[in-house]
Amino acid sequence: MVEKKVRIPEAGQWPDKLALPALAAGAVLTTVGFLMAFLFAAPVNGAALDTPELVNGVMVTHQQLISQKIFYFHMPVAIVSFVMLIFSAYYGIRFLTTREQRFDTCSRVAMELTLLFVIFTMVTGDLWTRFEWGVWWTWEPRLTTYLILMLIVIAYFVMRNSIDDPERRATYASVISLIAFVDVPICFMITRLIPSSVHPVIAREGGMTPDMAATVLVVMIGMMLVAFGLYRLRFREARLAERLQALKDQLED
Amino acid sequence: MGRPSAFAQYKTLLAKDLRQEFRTREMLTSMGIYALLVIIVYGAALALTARGIDIANMGGGLLWVLIVFTSLLGLGRSFAHEKEQACMDGIMLVPLDRSVIFLAKATANILFMLAVEVITVPLFYFFFMSGQPVAATFFWVVAPLLVGTIGMAGIGTMLSTITMNTRSRDVMLAILFIPLIYPLLYACVTATTAAIAGTEFWTDFFVMPLVLACGYDVVMLLVCWVLYDFVVSA
Amino acid sequence: MNPILADIYATVIPSAPFIIAAYAILWLALLVYVIKVVSGLKKTEAQMAVLEEAVRAKEGGVSR
Numbered sequence: 001m002v003e004k005k006v007r008i009p010e011a012g013q014w015p016d017k018l019a020l021p022a023l024a025a026g027a028v029l030t031t032v033g034f035l036m037a038f039l040f041a042a043p044v045n046g047a048a049l050d051t052p053e054l055v056n057g058v059m060v061t062h063q064q065l066i067s068q069k070i071f072y073f074h075m076p077v078a079i080v081s082f083v084m085l086i087f088s089a090y091y092g093i094r095f096l097t098t099r100e101q102r103f104d105t106c107s108r109v110a111m112e113l114t115l116l117f118v119i120f121t122m123v124t125g126d127l128w129t130r131f132e133w134g135v136w137w138t139w140e141p142r143l144t145t146y147l148i149l150m151l152i153v154i155a156y157f158v159m160r161n162s163i164d165d166p167e168r169r170a171t172y173a174s175v176i177s178l179i180a181f182v183d184v185p186i187c188f189m190i191t192r193l194i195p196s197s198v199h200p201v202i203a204r205e206g207g208m209t210p211d212m213a214a215t216v217l218v219v220m221i222g223m224m225l226v227a228f229g230l231y232r233l234r235f236r237e238a239r240l241a242e243r244l245q246a247l248k249d250q251l252e253d
Numbered sequence: 254m255g256r257p258s259a260f261a262q263y264k265t266l267l268a269k270d271l272r273q274e275f276r277t278r279e280m281l282t283s284m285g286i287y288a289l290l291v292i293i294v295y296g297a298a299l300a301l302t303a304r305g306i307d308i309a310n311m312g313g314g315l316l317w318v319l320i321v322f323t324s325l326l327g328l329g330r331s332f333a334h335e336k337e338q339a340c341m342d343g344i345m346l347v348p349l350d351r352s353v354i355f356l357a358k359a360t361a362n363i364l365f366m367l368a369v370e371v372i373t374v375p376l377f378y379f380f381f382m383s384g385q386p387v388a389a390t391f392f393w394v395v396a397p398l399l400v401g402t403i404g405m406a407g408i409g410t411m412l413s414t415i416t417m418n419t420r421s422r423d424v425m426l427a428i429l430f431i432p433l434i435y436p437l438l439y440a441c442v443t444a445t446t447a448a449i450a451g452t453e454f455w456t457d458f459f460v461m462p463l464v465l466a467c468g469y470d471v472v473m474l475l476v477c478w479v480l481y482d483f484v485v486s487a
Numbered sequence: 488m489n490p491i492l493a494d495i496y497a498t499v500i501p502s503a504p505f506i507i508a509a510y511a512i513l514w515l516a517l518l519v520y521v522i523k524v525v526s527g528l529k530k531t532e533a534q535m536a537v538l539e540e541a542v543r544a545k546e547g548g549v550s551r
Contacts, residue, residue, distance in 0.1 A: 023521070034510065070509045077513075096483050116520060123516075124509045131505040144435075151432040158428060162419045171487040172415045175480050176429065179411075182476050183433050186469055190436040194443050194462050226517070233524045240531040247538050251545070 008102040010239065016232050023229030029222025030073075036215040037072040072212075074124040076220040078146065080227050081117030082184070084110050085149070087231075089181035092174030104170035105242065107177055108160070109234045113227055115153045121146050141191040148187050152180045262349050266357030271364070273334065280330055280365055288323045288373040292380055295319075299381075308381050309388070313446030316377055317401070317438060321431070323373070324366055324402075328409035329426050331362055332417045345485070355410060355481035359474075362406040370398055388451025396463055397448070401441035404470040405434055411477040414484050437473075440466040 088110035095103035125143050130136050137143070156176050163169040257265075274280055295315060335341045344354060374394070378387075409430060416425040440462040447458035 127509040155428040168487045187436040237528045
């Protein structure tokens with residue numbers, strides 16, 4: 001019976017050649033998105049005015065907000081962080097089914113990027129909340145869910161540091177990443193569905209106009225490319241460190 | 254003589270835990286005393302506001318804080334005996350489906366936690382809520398308590414198995430446990446507060462959170478069941 | 488400025504520091520991370536070169 005060979009990811013393969021161009025492309029796209037956010041997308045309506053006014057031939061009836069412009073980066077980083085969590089859970093499953101240590105490395109690197117992008121989400125969300133609502137923190141569903149996610153990812157890394165046996169560490173880490181992957185959407189749903197004064201659901205008014213959607217799309221693609229580039233770079237570094245350690249151990253014998 | 258069925262194995266493991274607890278009463282007493290101590294800390298914390306606070310509305314939250322921290326204590330100890338006496342190795346030698354161990358341990362933890370809650374809820378009422386008339390809906394508190402306890406025991410057993418072998422075991426358990434049960438906690442506190450306050454539209458805040466908490470329980474227990482084999486064999 | 492126009496754009500200046508802060512923190516954090524990863528890579532590659540040299544020297548010494 002021939003056993004199917006499991007293809008394990010390795011650094012230095014073809015995705016690595018794409019890493020730096022992806023990073024550059026991502027940087028360009030996000031800059032374009034940034035400019036679009038301020039120059040192209042229309043500002044969002046704030047509080048209603050007492051009397052409408054004709055501006056540039058258009059009747060303006062509300063205060064124009066530019067603080068909403070933070071949203072154009074806030075949503076893409078939030079989505080990218082969750083995508084990274086999905087990858088981490090996927091590599092966790094691959095590890096549990098194949099017991100290949102390489103998948104554990106992939107899972108860990110993906111989790112690092114999840115943490116990075118979660119911090120971005122919290123920073124942008126917090127600054128936006130601070131301006132809009134005047135408080136530094138509200139227990140609204142999105143911010144709360146991302147706080148919980150951040151705590152889970154930090155717990156993941158604390159746990160990884162406290163176990164020495166690589167096999168056991170990888171198993172536990174994979175299980176935690178899977179549990180986190182299941183828990184985060186539940187957390188989001190529950191805080192959203194249960195009516196409460198402490199967790200206000202901050203409803204966005206209406207849908208997105210096409211120019212807003214276009215800006216968000218540009219920034220989202222840019223952020224995904226940045227995340228991909230960072231992932232490949234970090235994976236290469238992690239692999240190199242592992243091979244270094246293996247060489248050192250070999251030299252010592 | 255064939256292999257005993259999974260249910261028979263489950264019953265044996267559960268009976269082992271219960272019997273051990275009846276003999277020593279170690280966990281129940283320590284959890285019970287700990288709950289009492291937390292209530293005393295509440296007494297100090299609410300000292301200045303005791304007359305003024307709306308205990309009917311805050312009672313639910315305070316009760317669940319009590320339950321979470323007592324559970325952390327109990328869950329941290331649930332595998333202590335297995336580890337100290339190396340019973341785990343013995344159990345692993347038996348050819349059984351590992352998830353049965355999870356079920357037996359989780360059931361034992363649920364029973365212990367429920368036993369402690371039977372003591373602490375009246376105690377909480379005695380210390381803080383006897384000054385006001387009890388709402389007619391108070392006894393509906395049993396439902397979120399049950400659902401919440403099942404969920405916490407399930408996840409707690411899984412996390413306790415994971416952190417059993419790490420350094421600084423108890424802190425690790427707390428760090429992992431609290432973020433993961435946050436949605437369950439939130440739903441149960443809402444439902445409990447609705448039941449205790451018993452205002453006119455209390456079912457709005459009771460039924461939906463309870464259903465969501467049940468959903469959480471089902472999903473999380475399923476995930477833990479499936480993954481337990483990997484964890485305990487590591 | 489026309490008072491109504493002033494009202495329309497009333498939130499722009501107060502919100503500017505927050506917006507600038509948000510984007511600046513994002514950009515800085517990304518930059519810091521990229522620098523960290525790339526410098527980590529360079530250091531590890533240098534260590535790798537040293538080790539390979541050591542291995543080669545050891546094997547060269549043994550097989551002589």
